[in-house]
Amino acid sequence: MFRYVLLDSSQHPRFHEKLERRQVLYRSLFEGHAEEALPDIAPLLIDATIDCEAMQTVIDETTRIGKLKPCVSMLESTLPLDRLAEHFTQFHLVETSNGRSMLMRWYDTRILPIWLDILTDAQRNFFTHPIAQWTSIDRVGTEQEHTSSKLGAETPIAGHTPLQLDERxxxxxxxxxxxxxxxxxxxxxxxxxxxxxxxxxxxxxxxxxxxxxxxxxxxxxxxxxxxxxxxxxxxxxxxxxxxxxxxxxxxxxxxxxxxxxxxxxxxxxxxxxxxxxxxxxxxxxxxxxxxxxxxxx
Structure with missing residues (x-):
């Protein structure tokens, strides 16, 4: 099992520079999209699997940031860093019923709970199937666990990207x-x-x-x-x-x-x-x- 911290650095810019100085592995979820040129404010998937002093410093700092701003989640996944980042980048955009594309900031922990709630069972299964555990820090600094009933099954139904959301x-x-x-x-x-x-x-x-x-x-x-x-x-x-x-x-x-x-x-x-x-x-x-x-x- 792999462990991750997911940080929306739009609420704490240039955090990727600290990760690079500390030689901590991460991936920007803007990779492959037009926003790739904006690493200062990208959502960062940080590999927290290896237990070391540098990693503990990052965990402590991101937890402190998450208590102040709604931008931090902690994940456990069956996928290694590159594959999980590739999976999540599929949900950078969603399609609305009128055919328009909309940037989806689901990693903002104010949005994450409603995002998980509005998805159909098949969509939620497609989005969350690599995730074994997901805990976010909400808008008031409280840890919120997204239970297994909100996560996907082991075998996902084939998905379509970008996800298509209906009017409701x-x-x-x-x-x-x-x-x-x-x-x-x-x-x-x-x-x-x-x-x-x-x-x-x-x-x-x-x-x-x-x-x-x-x-x-x-x-x-x-x-x-x-x-x-x-x-x-x-x-x-x-x-x-x-x-x-x-x-x-x-x-x-x-x-x-x-x-x-x-x-x-x-x-x-x-x-x-x-x-x-x-x-x-x-x-x-x-x-x-x-x-x-x-x-x-």
Whole structure:
């Protein structure tokens, strides 16, 4: 059995230079593709099979990186380095139902769980059949084991590359990325405040309020950003203001104003319903529970 570390170096650039200095074997999963000329940000498959001081240093460093950024997995495989890298490079691109090609960053550990979930049994079997064990470090720094039920069988069904994803699969992938895109937009004006919130609190909070926004007909990203801004500025308690409570009680089609007009017409007193999440150090878990409860239809 061979052991590997898989690092998405787009979140820790030029890591391949450290590997070369330490004479650690690795392969870029960009090899054979147009992005091959970008080794600084390539996904790196690092051979961790040989137990030595240099390898332990790499394992310790990549584990530390993975605790901070969602970019590290640990694998056990039946394939040696070159053959496993060749296998994984098949999934660099996927085809959508309209015939377009899409770069698939499945090695980003924010994407990996939903990627494994949306694949059909045959596709998952084709993707994972060389893998005996797969553990990733998720967005909040917790190790997540992808159990055997999510991995392939010993004998894979013949696959087709690039994988072809149907419309539903593509929608699920994009939906899973939406909370991160909203956080990106929010950081443009609230970067310091948002970065002071523990990520184990921030992401579930944003995800719960994003779901709430969608349930109530706020489908435009700008509207969702405004809605999430209210949530962050009040630790989610803006939903307790009578104007907001009444609005949320109606079916989306019953609203007399479009979401943007309604959001911009809210009185300043809505912001006084609670303290900003970044100032609320007392009970983050309570605020998350409050968000989830408020999101219920």
């Amino acid at each position: 699969q593509v929608e699920q992938l994009f939906a899973a990325a939406e909370p991160d895109l909203l956080l990106y937009e929010l950081r443009k004006t609230l970067s310091k405040q948002i970065d002071s919130i523990p990520h184990r609190v921030l992401y579930p909070f944003v995800h719960a309020h994003w779901q709430m926004a969608r349930q109530h007909g706020l489908l435009d990203r700008n509207d969702q950003v405004q809605f999430l801004g209210l949530a962050l500025y009040t630790s989610g308690h803006f939903v307790d203001h009578p104007i907001v409570t009444n609005w949320l009680a109606r079916a989306p089609q019953a609203h007399k104003q479009d979401p943007d007009t309604w959001l911009n017409s809210l009185p300043d007193e809505v912001l006084s319903t609670g303290a900003p999440l970044w100032e609320n150090r007392i009970d983050h878990e309570h605020e998350l529970h409050h968000a989830k409860r408020s999101a219920l239809p």
